[in-house]
Amino acid sequence: MKEHQGDLCSRYIKIFIVVSCYWVVSIATVFVNKTLLSSDSVSLDAPLFITWFQCVVSFTICFILSRTGGIPGVFNFPKGSPWNLDVVKKVIPLSIMFTLMIATNNMCLKYVGVAFYYIGRSLTTVFNVLLSWLLLRQTTSLRCVLCCAFIIFGFYLGVDQENLLGSFSLLGTIYGVIGSLMLSLYSIFTKKVLPSVNQEIWLLSYYNNAYSIILFLPLILINGEVGVLLKYTNFDSTFFWVQMVIGGVCGFAIGYVTSLQIKVTSPLTHNISGTAKACAQTVLATQWYNETKNYLWWSSNLIVLCSSAMYARFKQIEMEVNSRKPLSEEKKSLV
Structure with a gap:
C-alpha cells in the first residue's frame, strides 16, 4: 500500500511539473511573439519573416536532435529525412x-x-464540428452544438466589447478566424498523415518546419516584406538576434511540452489545461499592459472558456460511449 501511494504521489508530482512547464512555456511564447511582432524594441514590420526565422530555429534544433538521436535519458529522436521524395x-x-x-x-x-488573442482565435472548436460534418459526414450531439453556439456568442460579444473599448482590429480578428480554421484543418488531417511518418509526432514537426522554411519564401515576397527587410537597420544588433533566437526556441519548446503534457495526462486534460492557461494568460496580459476591461468583455472570455471546457467534457463522454460500440474504420472520428 505504501509503495502504491508513493508511486501515485510521484506520478502526481510529475504531472504537476509537466503541466506547470506547459503553462510557463506557452504563456512565455505568446508574450515573446507579441514583443517580436509589435514592440518598439524590434521595430521590424515583417511578421512572416519573423515566423519564418522561428521555423529555421525549430528545424535546426530538430536537425541536431536527429543527428544525435535525441537527448540521452530524456527521449530518443526518431530517424527520418524530410528530403525523401x-x-x-x-x-x-x-x-x-x-x-x-x-x-x-x-x-x-x-x-x-x-x-484579446484567445477570443480572436476561439472558433477552432466550432470549425472542428463544421468540418467534421462537411468532410467526414460526422454528426455532433445537440449539447456539443449548443456549446459551439455559446462559443460563437462569446466571440461576438468579445468583438463587440473590444470595438467599444477602441482597441478592436478587424484585420487581426480576420487573421484569428483564418488561424482557427487552419488549426482545425491541421488537426483533422494530421491523423491521416501520421502513418506516413510512423506515428512519430517529432518527425512530423521536423518535416513541417523543413517544408515551411521553403513555403514561407513566396508568402514573404507577396506580403511585401523584402523591401522592409532591405531597409531594416538593426540586423547588426546582438539584442535583436537574441530576441529572435529566443522566439524560435520558444516555438520549438511549445511543441515539445504540448506533446509531453498529452503523453503524461490525456487529450481531455490537455484541452482543460489549455483553456485554464488561456484564462490566466488573459489576466496576466491585462495586468502587464495596464489594460482596463469592462464587465461584458470579461463575460465574453468566461463564456468562451466555459463553453470550450464543457465541449471537451461532453466529447470525452461521447467517445467513451462510442468506444464500447464496434465501428467501421471510416466512421471513426479524425478530430
Missing part, C-alpha cells in the same frame, strides 16, 4: 496547412492584444 508528397499538403496556421496566428497576434 515519397515523404514530401505525403506530408507537403499538411505542411501547407501548418504554414498558413502559424502565419495567420502570428499575424493575428501582431494586430490584436494578448488579452
